[in-house]
Amino acid sequence: MSIEQFSAKGRLADTGEGITGDELQLAARNHGIPLEALRYEVTPPGLHYVLVHYDIPAANAATWRLTVDGCVEQPLSFGLTELRAMGRETVRVTLECAGNGRASLQPRPISQPWVMEAVGTAEWTGVPLADLLRAAGIRKDAIDVVFTGADHGFERGVEQDYQRGLSVSEALDAGAVVAWEMNGAPLPPQHGYPLRLVMPGWYGMASVKWLRSIELIDHEFTGFQNAVAYRFRQKSDEIGVAVTRIEPRALLIPPGYPDFMSRHRFVPAGSVTLQGRAWSGWAPIDRVEVSVDAGVRWHDAKLDAAGNDLSWRGFSYDWDARPGEHVLTVRAHDESGRLQPIEAPWNRGGFANNSAQRITVFVTNPA
């Protein structure tokens, strides 16, 4: 067998092809948020979605170093203790995987097969990225900032450390934090222990985990995860458009109780307060609509108080549940004018798919 066979190019599933063994292996090790855990405004760490490209690295916080170098006035190197002395800020951030919703696409891109649950909100504590960059001194020739993690592997035939680039202005202006705590505790291994980038408003691929290097370069970064992966494409041979901020999406907490296997819901007839959360990486959420008849009619949900930054916003809708079968669905609007579509347009990587959730509910007669 050749390296090309071990680490093959991406492909689309054939018509009618079920989820493959390779996709299942990823689904078994990565995980989404169980939808009932949308009840927590801040997601407990083990319920927050996790996507690890390669392996979770073994890491020792006592010896961990983060370097800031390249096109800077003064290269810097930090241990954890030194980094903590640079400042401390806590941001509440909703992160979503760029591949969320991929598994429902037709045809289906073969990759991590998310259904709709690759999201979570946490409070990340660390030092503002802008403070670190300014401490090093950004030279005039700096174009991009490259973040390198300690996770290493092959992807579509290319051996690599996980690396992502941002422009200098994106790195300075988006409120990014180099974080060592999640929800007030050291980062769990799967969330980047001991150090990670958190990039508010952007899909998760930008928030490089196990962060060990920040390098400013005098040209555009063309590494795999910016130039090959994470691009909107219709055909495999086009250059495509970079995936950046999170498209608006709302998810309902499935009401009532589930069937183990189908996850269909049973709800006793009567008044039911439907609840959920909505988010967008472009602008705050300003409207959420709920439909209890599969999208025929839409009703404005009541919004919870707006939070800070771009973290999700709670909503609720009082439903008079009558016996029979119903399909619940929901869509989010944000202040930039973006409206979540019922069915998002297809792209070859299955990125930024924010098609509306549908929950099949069986309302049972009163006892």
Add this chain to the structure above:
Amino acid sequence: MSIEQFSAKGRLADTGEGITGDELQLAARNHGIPLEALRYEVTPPGLHYVLVHYDIPAANAATWRLTVDGCVEQPLSFGLTELRAMGRETVRVTLECAGNGRASLQPRPISQPWVMEAVGTAEWTGVPLADLLRAAGIRKDAIDVVFTGADHGFERGVEQDYQRGLSVSEALDAGAVVAWEMNGAPLPPQHGYPLRLVMPGWYGMASVKWLRSIELIDHEFTGFQNAVAYRFRQKSDEIGVAVTRIEPRALLIPPGYPDFMSRHRFVPAGSVTLQGRAWSGWAPIDRVEVSVDAGVRWHDAKLDAAGNDLSWRGFSYDWDARPGEHVLTVRAHDESGRLQPIEAPWNRGGFANNSAQRITVFVTNPA
């Protein structure tokens, strides 16, 4: 649609049928241990496998009650504070899902589609179950002990709270603990917050989460999770044999680094120390064998010091990795004389499948 269609009977996949959407939904919300996390002797909570039958219940520790009643001299009811006053013991326990390995079976039972990663080891702190039962006073007519959780749903057409029964002697003698801490912190929601049973040596279905009731009854418990689910059967209409203790199994930490999609491994040529963990719910592990040629020849691994109880035991094997393709595999023996099979016999529920792990490794030439 009828309740029967919403909550259908179990079935086997058709020949060649890929993983279904229903299975994928379960795989996206439940998760296994990423195999590299076998490096931790005690699994961090977000990396420990999780299987939730219905929804994670909303729980309030301040008002939570646990009752002990039925065939007892003195029915008891505890809040968390009262329960903590009954005693405190910490046990290190390896838990594995009874359905681990199910997804690789031919034909494949349609249920939670584990590959091989549904395992984890934690330190659980609580009060010994035997102390609670003795405090209530076990009456002579008590036959079984029924544990009821707060999670509620349908399963194969049957509405239920999750419930499992043990015989009085199993409940007294297996070292079970009613736990409120995992690894020194309150239980995470998905691991049973605020209270759960932990049954050392048994597959995870016995360790009832979100525990709210312990009832002693004067007859054999015939609830769904004992009498219908979790039984070894060849045919759907036979009574079958109860699934109880964990069969021996060893897992290697995959060496080198992975391909993102296939999870095949790349290893630079040279000396490689293969490491892993092995466990059995029947008796301590006393031997682990490793093969680096797909099971043609077997070599004894070096065992780490034995731990307490029935928690997993580390092992290692020094491998001289030569360039080319290799298939690594491993098997465990325990002191009861049980040997992990290369291919475990099929049963209709896909339970207790301990077929040997196989890792495909591509050893690359020295640079």
